[in-house]
Amino acid sequence: MDRWLFLDDGPAPGAENMARDELIFEKAARGGTPVLRLYCFEPAAITIGYHQDPRTSLDLNAVQADGLDWVRRITGGRVLLHDGELTYCIAAPASSIPFSARFGETYLKISEALCAALRSIGVDAAVSRRQERARSSGAIPPCLCSVSRYELAVGGKKIAGSAQRKTAAAFLQHGSILLRRSSARITKYVRGSWDSIEDRITSVSDELGGGVDPKTLRSALAKSFSDVFEVGWEPVRLSSSDEAEVRRRAIAKREESSGKFAGEGCSP
Numbered sequence: 001m002d003r004w005l006f007l008d009d010g011p012a013p014g015a016e017n018m019a020r021d022e023l024i025f026e027k028a029a030r031g032g033t034p035v036l037r038l039y040c041f042e043p044a045a046i047t048i049g050y051h052q053d054p055r056t057s058l059d060l061n062a063v064q065a066d067g068l069d070w071v072r073r074i075t076g077g078r079v080l081l082h083d084g085e086l087t088y089c090i091a092a093p094a095s096s097i098p099f100s101a102r103f104g105e106t107y108l109k110i111s112e113a114l115c116a117a118l119r120s121i122g123v124d125a126a127v128s129r130r131q132e133r134a135r136s137s138g139a140i141p142p143c144l145c146s147v148s149r150y151e152l153a154v155g156g157k158k159i160a161g162s163a164q165r166k167t168a169a170a171f172l173q174h175g176s177i178l179l180r181r182s183s184a185r186i187t188k189y190v191r192g193s194w195d196s197i198e199d200r201i202t203s204v205s206d207e208l209g210g211g212v213d214p215k216t217l218r219s220a221l222a223k224s225f226s227d228v229f230e231v232g233w234e235p236v237r238l239s240s241s242d243e244a245e246v247r248r249r250a251i252a253k254r255e256e257s258s259g260k261f262a263g264e265g266c267s268p
Contacts, residue, residue, distance in 0.1 A: 005035040006222060006233040014045025014071040014082065015257075019249035021174055022074050023242060024091045029170035034092035034099070035236070036225055038218050044083035044182070046070040046189060049163065052079065054257070056191060063189050071253050075174065077163035079190050084180035084203070086217055088114070090225075091172040098229070099171040107150045107164060109228060110173055114152055114160060116224035118177070121216060123207045125152050125159055152177075157202040178203040179212065 009020070017039055024035055046068055048054055054070060057079055063070055068081075090110060092099045099106055111127045118125040128151050152160040162175030176183070181203045187196065205211050222233060238246065 001230060001232050003033075003232045003234045004229070005033050005236040007035055007037040007236055007238070008218060008222075009037055009039035011040045011042030013043065013250075014041055014047060014069045015250035015253040016246060017041060017045075017087070018047065018071045018073055019246045019253060020238070021089045021091070021172065022249060023238075023246055024089065025074060025165070025170055025172040028091040028093050028172070029167065031093055033234075034090070034096060034231075036222070036233075037089040037091075038221060039087050039089070040085065040214070041082035041087065044068060044081065046079060046081050046186070047073045048079050049077040050074055050165070051076060059189055059191055066189075068189070069254070070257050072256065073163060073174075075163035075165045075172065077161070079186060080161060080176065081183045081186035081189065082176060083185075084182035085176040085178050086214055086221075087174065087176045088221060089172065089174035091170065094166055094169055094171045099166075103164065103166065104150065106171070107162070107173070110162070111150045111152060113224045113228040114175075114177065114221070116228065117217065117220040118152070118159070118204070120220045120224065121204070121208070121212060123154060123159070123204055125154050127151075128153050154202050154207055157200060159202050159204070159207075177217070179214070179217075180205050 007024070012020070020037070020039075024037060028035070046058070046063060048057055048070060050073055052072075054060060058070060094100060098109055108127065115125045115127050128149060151158065151162065160175055160177045162173055164173040165171075178201060181198060181201055184196070184198050184201055204217070225231070226233060
């Protein structure tokens with residue numbers, strides 16, 4: 001049985017979290033062992049897709065007024081507020097099986113692992129098979145507004161969202177499992193006029209009628225990924241030099257967001 005690395009991380013601000021995902025993606029590109037990272041955001045933060053312009057996708061004044069940070073992901077996708085969730089990241093060399101498969105095949109297999117973990121703790125999750133309908137022109141809706149093919153839902157309501165990046169050298173997918181519905185307030189911070197999305201999403205807490213110990217879900221995810229991908233785990237921590245690199249990258253990410261705030265006529 002192959003052994004992958006398991007990075008069971010604690011909470012961190014948005015810039016540090018995205019810097020860590022970026023670093024393990026680059027390590028995978030250099031031929032590293034596949035790694036599963038579990039983490040959460042503290043304090044709450046907004047991430048935007050790699051190609052999104054924060055000036056057109058976010059109401060930066062509202063973001064700053066509420067003291068939220070925003071940070072750019074290395075993956076595509078849409079605006080997401082990370083609040084009351086458990087986040088996962090899986091990265092691997094692009095040549096390794098099954099990450100050499102087509103986009104949809106890999107996405108589906110990861111979703112099956114996520115689904116198995118949720119079902120093991122009593123959440124009746126399912127992998128969506130429907131194709132998202134094309135959006136009309138205009139403002140881009142936040143990530144939680146709809147369920148795309150191979151995403152997770154319960155009774156048609158979204159419970160997790162994911163985004164992926166693949167190059168010739170490496171693969172990465174990360175995403176968020178909603179423990180609570182706190183992320184629904186993202187509509188306050190995006191451009192355009194959006195109705196409440198409370199009725200389009202659900203959470204682990206909603207489905208179980210109460211909270212779940214995050215350690216329980218972390219353990220369930222480690223087991224389901226091990227079962228689905230038929231691998232064992234080697235616990236790992238980032239080295240001191242890696243941690244220093246994460247801090248350097250996080251500073252650069254904060255400088256980007258501060259510059260955009262200044263560009264909106266707000267003080268950094």
